[in-house]
Amino acid sequence: MMYLLLANLYLCVFYGFYYVFLRRETFFQGNRIYLLAGLLLAFTLPLAEHGEFDNTVVYQYHLPVIHLGDATPEQLATGVTAVESPTSIRQYLSIGYVIGCLIAALFVVMQFVYTISALRKRHPGQAYSFFNRVRIDQAVYGSHQIINHEQVHVRQWHSADIVMMQVVKILNWFNPVIYFYERALRLQHEYIADGKTAANDQLAYAELLVSRAMGLNGPVLANSFSNKTLLKRRLTMLLRDKSSKYSWFRYAFLLPIVIGMVIFSIACNHQGKGGAAGTTSEKSTAATESAHAFKKELGMWVAYGEEALRSGTQGVLAFTFEKSKAGRIEDIQFLNELGSGQEAEVIKALQRENVERVAPIGKYMVSISFRISGVDPTDMPPPPPPVSSDYTSLGEVVIVGYAPELPPPPPVEPPTKKEAGSAAAKAEKQYPEPTVVQVKVAPSGQGSTELDPNQLFQSVEIDPNPPGGMAAFMQYIGANYDYPQAAIEAGVNGQVQVAFVVEKDGSLTDLKVIKDLKYGTGEAAIRVLQSSSKWSPGIQNGRAVRVAYTLPIRLNLQQ
Numbered sequence: 103m104m105y106l107l108l109a110n111l112y113l114c115v116f117y118g119f120y121y122v123f124l125r126r127e128t129f130f131q132g133n134r135i136y137l138l139a140g141l142l143l144a145f146t147l148p149l150a151e152h153g154e155f156d157n158t159v160v161y162q163y164h165l166p167v168i169h170l171g172d173a174t175p176e177q178l179a180t181g182v183t184a185v186e187s188p189t190s191i192r193q194y195l196s197i198g199y200v201i202g203c204l205i206a207a208l209f210v211v212m213q214f215v216y217t218i219s220a221l222r223k224r225h226p227g228q229a230y231s232f233f234n235r236v237r238i239d240q241a242v243y244g245s246h247q248i249i250n251h252e253q254v255h256v257r258q259w260h261s262a263d264i265v266m267m268q269v270v271k272i273l274n275w276f277n278p279v280i281y282f283y284e285r286a287l288r289l290q291h292e293y294i295a296d297g298k299t300a301a302n303d304q305l306a307y308a309e310l311l312v313s314r315a316m317g318l319n320g321p322v323l324a325n326s327f328s329n330k331t332l333l334k335r336r337l338t339m340l341l342r343d344k345s346s347k348y349s350w351f352r353y354a355f356l357l358p359i360v361i362g363m364v365i366f367s368i369a370c371n372h373q374g375k376g377g378a379a380g381t382t383s384e385k386s387t388a389a390t391e392s393a394h395a396f397k398k399e400l401g402m403w404v405a406y407g408e409e410a411l412r413s414g415t416q417g418v419l420a421f422t423f424e425k426s427k428a429g430r431i432e433d434i435q436f437l438n439e440l441g442s443g444q445e446a447e448v449i450k451a452l453q454r455e456n457v458e459r460v461a462p463i464g465k466y467m468v469s470i471s472f473r474i475s476g477v478d479p480t481d482m483p484p485p486p487p488p489v490s491s492d493y494t495s496l497g498e499v500v501i502v503g504y505a506p507e508l509p510p511p512p513p514v515e516p517p518t519k520k521e522a523g524s525a526a527a528k529a530e531k532q533y534p535e536p537t538v539v540q541v542k543v544a545p546s547g548q549g550s551t552e553l554d555p556n557q558l559f560q561s562v563e564i565d566p567n568p569p570g571g572m573a574a575f576m577q578y579i580g581a582n583y584d585y586p587q588a589a590i591e592a593g594v595n596g597q598v599q600v601a602f603v604v605e606k607d608g609s610l611t612d613l614k615v616i617k618d619l620k621y622g623t624g625e626a627a628i629r630v631l632q633s634s635s636k637w638s639p640g641i642q643n644g645r646a647v648r649v650a651y652t653l654p655i656r657l658n659l660q661q
Contacts, residue, residue: 114138406503
């Protein structure tokens, strides 16, 4: 949607520049090139991005939505509420756009059929061309000059310009400027052909144009000599004095406009994909969710081998793989070597059925960082990039091992199969898994192994957790959120979103309302979070780190 809006905005800017500065100039070939280049730039400049924004990825966790006002106490405790999501305005716009494209394409197809049919027949007084097909009635007055005129259209491939404009019109049918743009391009075609045909006898050629004014118009897609709608401007431009050579400098005024478009496109694309550090994304794409699920499953089954632990082997192991449509992970290739049997452990995990099931289809690259708890990581060079650009990077998976001489984590009594299944089903029902969203940030501290105390870490081995767990936290929010009286009187409904950071000591800081319904609803969310107890902090490499969260609260007041 953003691409389409930017492309049509730039198309309007290019046409506006032509209308103000160039339409009265006699640089007909230059104007034709300008109009065609403007089409190309209008639909390529919106794709401009800045590679710097893609270097570092920070994971930011979104909590499940808490529903207030229409949920029962049991639903507040579990965080589960059946809410119907109505069709959004964007969906209606998308459907309307596609229908418009289909109707526009139907009209263009009908024009093509009519043009081809007209070229196969001969009519008295006809004078038009389409690509290399020229149809001229030899009996009409001035047929020789008319043939020369149409041959100019043929030699310069003016029909190709018209066909390209039809494709652009199909995709941008809603923009009225596109029809003025097509008219301007057709005028340049006629100016070029008139100029080359009239030579030095403009008055006689002008008389021929006037005498043919009552002739037959050709098909819509053809170049017609007797196009009455363009006649006045053709005569004016035919008899007009040639533009000064200094007028060519007007094209140079376009350079700062194009540079501004590039900067604006980069800013829009950057904002639409997450923006700078600290900017949150309201929802993750299906591809991001699939990649996160795969990395989570892979991390559960990649073992830190005993040989690697004894030898203190640490580092990053990168590999590529391809998952076919048949659901199998194939063509596993390691881009570097770590040794100590870790490559075999990765292959063993990738061959597990549950890992293959959640892996995304396509060609991907994954980096696995093996680190030993309590031991400084070795200074190893980063893994090489994939050989082919066909591989998409899924990011990094962190595997933490415990050296034999260090005490392992306290053992946990494994539950029975029945208890494990019941507990998993209960947990899935009570508390849905948080959605992980990637937020792009400008790179900082690259090449440094020392952690910034204020850094939001790339991945967290142990997530922060509120007292009593997430279900208890959601129940606390539902019971203590103070619905503002002004919001009650105004009948406010919708979703409030609050972003905050769980600090290394478990306190909640940097509380910000990122989506507000006004009437004090955002301030009430801030107050309930400020009064909550400290969380257990997130842990990375055995150290407490800062983790960012976003809390959505849906307000649905029952009248």
